[in-house]
Amino acid sequence: MMMRTVKTLPPGELPLDRKETARRLGVSPSFLDKARANGEGPAVYKFGRRCVYRAKDVEAYAEAHRVDPSVPSSEGGRA
Structure with a gap:
């Protein structure tokens, strides 16, 4: 079965360009x-x-790279 590439964003979502x-x-x-x-x-x-980019994906990426300073890290405070 062949995979199809989705060529549109979900309805109602405006794309973000790389600068934004x-x-x-x-x-x-x-x-x-x-x-x-x-x-x-x-x-x-x-x-x-x-x-x-989708705003939702950009927000998820930012959240995944969030560093909580109250949680000690094995890498000296870096994520």
Whole structure:
């Protein structure tokens, strides 16, 4: 059975471009490019050469990288 690539975002969701996504995460657009190339970063939708993000995915990525300073870490406070 062949997998089909979804070419649209769910109804009612507006895509975030890389500049807006970078602004929301407090990183540079080039950080997003490098993270995507390494298979990291928030989930992305690709439409040809254009990459867009869903706000929900960007928020989930940010939450997954949250560091709680009240919880001791084995890496010296780094996540």
